[in-house]
Amino acid sequence: xxxxxxxxxxxxxxxxxxxLHYKGVSNKVEGKLQxxxxxxxxxxxxxxxxxxFYYSLVTHIGQLQSENNELKKTNNELQSxxxxxxxxxxxxxxxxxxxxxxxxxxxxxxxxxxxxFDSSNIRQAVTINxxxxxxxxxxxxxxxxxxxxxxxxxxxxxxxMVLLVIDxxxxxxxxxxxxxxxxxxxxxxxxxxxxxxxxxxxxxxxxDIILTSGLGGEFPRGLIIGxxxxxxxxDNGIFQQxxxxxxxxxxxxxxxxxxx
Amino acid sequence: xxxxxxxxxxxxxxxxxxxxFESFKHIGLIPNFALVIFxxxxxxxxxxxxxxxxxxxxxxxxxMSTGIFGFYIVFFILLxxxxxxxxxxIGRSKSLSLVIIITAISSFTLIFFELLxxxxxxxxxxxxxxxxxxxxxxxxxxxxxxxxxIVKPLFxxxxxxxxxxKGMVHYE
Numbered sequence: 001x002x003x004x005x006x007x008x009x010x011x012x013x014x015x016x017x018x019x020l021h022y023k024g025v026s027n028k029v030e031g032k033l034q035x036x037x038x039x040x041x042x043x044x045x046x047x048x049x050x051x052x053f054y055y056s057l058v059t060h061i062g063q064l065q066s067e068n069n070e071l072k073k074t075n076n077e078l079q080s081x082x083x084x085x086x087x088x089x090x091x092x093x094x095x096x097x098x099x100x101x102x103x104x105x106x107x108x109x110x111x112x113x114x115x116x117f118d119s120s121n122i123r124q125a126v127t128i129n130x131x132x133x134x135x136x137x138x139x140x141x142x143x144x145x146x147x148x149x150x151x152x153x154x155x156x157x158x159x160x161m162v163l164l165v166i167d168x169x170x171x172x173x174x175x176x177x178x179x180x181x182x183x184x185x186x187x188x189x190x191x192x193x194x195x196x197x198x199x200x201x202x203x204x205x206x207x208d209i210i211l212t213s214g215l216g217g218e219f220p221r222g223l224i225i226g227x228x229x230x231x232x233x234x235d236n237g238i239f240q241q242x243x244x245x246x247x248x249x250x251x252x253x254x255x256x257x258x259x260x
Numbered sequence: 261x262x263x264x265x266x267x268x269x270x271x272x273x274x275x276x277x278x279x280x281f282e283s284f285k286h287i288g289l290i291p292n293f294a295l296v297i298f299x300x301x302x303x304x305x306x307x308x309x310x311x312x313x314x315x316x317x318x319x320x321x322x323x324m325s326t327g328i329f330g331f332y333i334v335f336f337i338l339l340x341x342x343x344x345x346x347x348x349x350i351g352r353s354k355s356l357s358l359v360i361i362i363t364a365i366s367s368f369t370l371i372f373f374e375l376l377x378x379x380x381x382x383x384x385x386x387x388x389x390x391x392x393x394x395x396x397x398x399x400x401x402x403x404x405x406x407x408x409x410i411v412k413p414l415f416x417x418x419x420x421x422x423x424x425x426k427g428m429v430h431y432e
Contacts, residue, residue, distance in 0.1 A: 007311070010314075010337070014337055030323050033271075040272070044276060045280070047280065048280050116279050117279065119324065122377075123374075154326065
């Protein structure tokens with residue numbers, strides 16, 4: 001076969017593959033390929049997470065010591081709060097019984113491992129090794145260590161793509177814990193988050209916890225996203241802005257939970 | 261047999277790139293090993309042998325990324341054609357300098373399209389953000405260029421081994 005015909009053949013095959021993808025015909029084959037490489041991806045992702053964990057352990061040993069002391073102090077405070085909450089729970093249970101409240105929790109948690117990271121330098125997305133076969137739905141919230149990390153944007157039979165909250169295109173309706181302030185948390189280029197659209201009248205300050213508001217129904221209410229690191233107040237602006245530190249550690253993502 | 265082994269290796273390279281290396285991308289120094297290895301293959305191997313592999317690597321990368329499907333397929337096909345053009349019209353040498361130049365050009369092309377896709381998705385972007393992205397991605401491109409130098413001894417060892425084997429079969 002001469003060179004021109006050979007090039008035409010390969011380019012035609014490429015166009016057919018792309019066409020079949022957008023027609024949805026090749027989804028099963030693509031799923032199978034991803035399923036085959038997924039175990040290797042999971043092992044490698046776990047391995048890299050371990051390297052990063054030990055690296056940060058070595059580089060932050062001094063900081064860890066002071067953090068440890070701080071955590072001990074916080075732990076003591078939390079212990080006393082738990083005792084208070086236990087009491088509140090008992091009271092709450094009694095009240096529920098009195099009101100005949102039906103506890104109908106249909107929340108389904110599906111654990112999954114990260115098998116791949118998006119190769120783009122700007123987009124922040126990961127692939128997980130569970131898909132529609134395991135009951136995952138498009139739009140489901142994804143949690144790591146108790147904190148919201150993203151949502152499912154693309155679904156295959158045995159895998160799913162998760163758009164992380166730190167992606168520049170991500171935008172989540174939120175509230176600030178302990179206040180009436182609400183706004184939008186948006187992903188930033190370079191692994192950060194910003195809180196936007198908070199009306200000037202609302203009082204927000206450093207250390208405030210950001211929770212999902214549940215507006216729009218895309219994410220359940222009350223999932224922790226992060227903490228306010230710095231309030232960027234402009235006197236002439238209608239809205240306030242703040243830098244938010246994500247609660248989840250995106251550098252060592254390994255296992256996640258999908259909320260259905 | 262050669263196609264089967266190369267296909268498995270390229271799928272493995274794409275998997276390693278998207279799991280082990282990309283998980284370190286917050287450091288900003290992640291070389292695109294998949295790209296570097298593919299460029300070596302194109303520069304050192306015969307065009308007819310290497311060109312179909314642009315489909316393999318393109319499909320693998322497209323499946324594993326969240327971007328527009330077909331982007332990597334088209335990118336690797338165009339890259340193959342460009343390298344073939346350079347080999348035939350500018351210099352046929354299987355040289356490291358050709359690998360480095362192609363790595364640099366293709367890395368910056370990838371950066372340009374990534375930036376373009378973000379601008380289109382966000383419908384506008386600030387100049388400060390563009391500068392941040394450009395800085396971050398230029399470091400990534402530089403890392404790929406450095407990687408192309410590091411990978412050379414490994415690639416040459418594999419290449420000369422396969423060439424020697426080919427010779428043995430020929431003389432038998």
